[in-house]
Amino acid sequence: MEKYTVNKKDKELLDDNIKDTELLDNDVEYKELLDENSEDEELLDDDSEDELIDDDDGLLDNDDFEDDELLDDNFEDDNFQIGDEDALTDEDKKLKAFGKLTSKKGKNVSVRKDKKRIGLGSNRSVKQRKKRKVVLLGMTGAVVIGIIISVIAIINKYTPTKEHMSGYTYFDVIQGDDVLVMLNNETIDTTGIYNNGRLYLSCDFIAQKLNQRFYFDTESKTILYTTATDIYTYNINHNTYTDSKGKSYSEDFDIVDEVNGKLYIDFEYVSKYSNFTYSYYQDPNRVVISNDFNDVDYVTVTKDTVVRYRGGIKSLVLEEVAQDTKIRYNKSIDGWVEVTTESGFLGYIKSDCVSETFTEKRENVYTDNISSIIKDYKISLAWFQVTNTTANNSIGNYLDGTQKVTTLSPTWYSITSNNGDMSCLATKDFVDKMHVRGIEVWPLVDDFDSSINGVTLYSSKTARKKMISTLINDSKKYGYDGINIDFEKVTIESAKHYLQFIRELSVACRNNNIVLSTDNYKPAKFNSFYDLAEQNAFVDYLVIMGYDEHYSGSESGSVASIGFVEEGITGALAQVSSKKLIDAIPFFTRVWTLTTTNGETVTTSKAVGMQVAIDNLNANKAPAIWDETVGQYFGSYELDNVVVKIWLEEDHSIEEKMKLIQHYELAGVAQWKLGLENKSVWSVIAKYNQ
Known part of the structure; x- marks a missing residue:
């Protein structure tokens, strides 16, 4: 390749520091600036101008010119080296000098025509080109990102979350010394306390929810606990207690x-005597209790x-559970199972993780170890109502x-004062x-x-x-065989105290046979x-009064329909052993009178014995028709503006009731009251009560 030489004209330009713009305005032609023998293709290692310059996009294809070399704003010499300094031709030196000229002025002069001619392209x-490469790289990076x-x-x-929910958050409590109490999967609105490392729960909570036999006696300010044969007394803030015999x-x-x-x-003391x-x-401190069996x-x-x-897999974790854990099932919801853990959490497990x-x-x-006095025969108890000792x-x-x-139960006792006084009509x-007749006496107390x-x-307590x-x-004085408590005025407010009376009385009765x-x-x-x-x-025995379905002051109806009687039996059997349950049947019925005056009807009734009711229908020539739905004969008649209705009790209706007593294998039958029956019913009762 021929050497480039700088002519006199170029030298003057360089020496005078002619500005780039003046250089561009000069009429010097490229052929004057560069030796005519230095063609573009020679400068660019014989590559054709067409291959070097793309007028449309300004891209350079010559590998000898890298982008960063070409775009250096100062166009320094070391950025335009093609080979060693000694190897430069005159024309190479001319180009280098030209680069120094432009760089000396601190500007990137855009001489498009000249640069095209020498294969450099425009800025x-x-x-x-650089922008497009940057964009391309940016787009690629954006896609990757x-x-x-x-x-x-x-x-x-x-990916399921492994983050746990705090127990304090779940139960909505703050950290402290109180103990959270849960009963049958529900949080109770009460808390326990620790005292000397032992858990104590409130007396009210224990009596109402866990064991009502721990009874607070308001009079003596003590806690009483009743067993089959004893009553224990616990003083407050003491570690000693006594039984009813005074033993400590x-x-x-x-x-x-x-x-x-x-x-x-003390909770664990209570647990020894409770089911x-x-x-x-x-986290938080809690006791989880269950008495739902x-x-x-x-x-x-x-x-x-x-x-x-x-x-949901993004829902917080309440508890980790291991394979083969048995856990309480509540319901299934869209691929999840609602469960309750032993620790008291109600939450969800994926359906494919459970059986x-x-x-x-x-x-x-x-289990209560309380013995009862149970007879080896069916009880047939007749109440005998008396109002004086002569009767x-x-x-x-x-x-x-x-x-x-x-068994006879004469109505001898009545409570007469809030101090526990009683009236008595008993005679030895x-x-x-x-006893001579072989009949036991269980006096009634009302x-x-x-x-x-x-x-x-x-x-x-007194x-x-x-x-x-x-x-x-x-x-002991009269030789009673038993006692029949007929307290019909118990209220929800007095019930817990009534039950304590029954417990205490049972201990005394059991100890005295x-x-x-x-x-x-x-x-x-x-x-x-x-x-x-x-x-x-x-x-020992519980009597269900299977009558008064309709009563004085109610609308007219049967005193004891067969459905009513059976409901009473089955309802009681849900709580009472059949060997203790006695069903009471009525020896009476009611004569219902419906009087209409000025379009308004007033209903009244009167309790009468079996034969009186039958005689009433006969006297008024009113037929009695068997009603299968109530298990009784029904008769009705009308006099002027008065309608009379009677549901009879007699042999047939009593037989239907006795069939139920036999079917449910009850302990026996009771009758209210002796003297109102027709004598023929006794053979019916005896037939089924055995």
């Missing part, structure tokens, strides 16, 4: 503590997994024509005569005196003790406070 074309973000998003979307016992801890005016009982299970947990649905965890707060549901009945952990002498007449009466001669306040009476002493002492029986209404929600199940634990 604009170069910048476009987008892919990464998408992958991360997908991974995050389908002690523990290494206070059984009852008073804190800030509130009574607490519930429990476990302790932390009904059938429970469970699932088994088939692989290690977690219980989540909600159904099919199965049902188990939880086993009792405590006792007529008992022989009432018994004539009866069959297989095993009556009892002796009944609470019909309207002046009696049940709460005041039953909540008084009054309870007085009533019990009277009945036990009279039993006296049968204790109670009379109860047909079970219903409104009278559930009579608590037949608790009575069943202490009482």
Whole structure:
């Protein structure tokens, strides 16, 4: 290649520091600036101008010129080296000198025509090329970043969270010394306390929810606990206690503590005498208790997994559960199973992590060891109503024509004051005569005196003790075989105190071999406070009064339809052992009178014996038609503006009731009251009560 030389004209330009713009305005032609022998293709290593220059996009194809070399704003010498300095031709040196000229002025002079001629391209074309490369790189980077973000998003979307929810957050409590109490999977609005490392729960909570036999006696300010044969007394803030005989016992801890005016009982002491299970947990401190022994649905965890707060893999973790864990099943929801853990969390597990549901009945952990006096024959108890002692002498007449009466219950006792005073119509001669006949005597005690306040009476330890002493002492004095408690005025407010009276009386009766029986209404929600199940634990026999379906003041109807009687039996059997349950049937009915005056009807009734009701229909020539739906004959007639209705009790209706007693294998039958029956019913009763 020929050397480039700088002519005199170029030299003058360089020496005078002619500005780039002046250089561009100069009419010097390229052929004057450059030696005519230095062609573009020679300068660019013989590459053709067409290959070097692309006028449309300004791209340079010659590999000897890198982008960063071409675009250096100062166009320094070392950025335009093709070879060693010694190897430069004159024309190479001319170009180099030209570069120094432009760089000396501190400007990137855009001489497009010249640059095209020497194959350098315009600054604009170069910048476009760099810009496009940057854009290309940016787009590529953006795509890569987008892919990464998408992958991360997908991974995050389908990756279950391992983050846990705090137990304090779940149960909505703050950290402290109180102990959270859970009963049958529900958080209770009460808390326990720790005292000397032992858990104490409130007396009210224990009595209402766990074991009502821990009874707070307001009069003596002590806690009482009743067993089959004893009553234990616990003083507050003491570790000693006594039984009813005065014997003292002690523990290494206070059984009852008073804190800030509130009574607490040692929880684990209570658990020894109660039918519930429990476990302790932390964060927060809590005790989880269960006394629900009904059938429970469970699932088994088939692989290690977690219980989540909600159904979803992004929901926070409540608890980790291991394979083969048995856990309580609640319901299934869209691929998730709602469960309740032993630690008290209600949450969700994926359906594919658990087995099919199965049902188990939880086993009792405590069973009452309370014995009862149960006769080896069916009871046939007839109530004998008397209002004075003289009436006792007529008992022989009432018994004539009866069959297989095993027990008489004369109405001898009534509560007369809130102090526990009683009236008594008992006579020793009556009892002796009944014993001669082979009939036991269980005197009835009622609470019909309207002046009696049940709460005041039953909540008084002194009054309870007085009533019990009277009945036990009279039993010994007159020779009673049993006692029949007919307290029909118990209220929801007095119920817990009434039940304590029954417990205490049962201990005294059991210790003296006296049968204790109670009379109860047909079970219903409104009278559930009579608590037949608790009575069943202490009482020898429970009598269900299977009558008064319709009563004085109600609308007209049967006194004891067959459906009503059966409902009473089945309802009681849900709480009472059949060997203790006696069903009472009516020897009476009601004559209903419906009087209409000026379009308004007034209903009244009168209780009458069996034969009186039959005679009433016969006297008015009113037929009695059997009504299968009530299991009775029904008769009706009309006189002027008065309609009379009677649902009869007689042999056929009594037989239907006795069939139920036999079917349910009850302990026997009771009748209210002796003297209202037709003598023919006794053979019917005897037929089925055996």
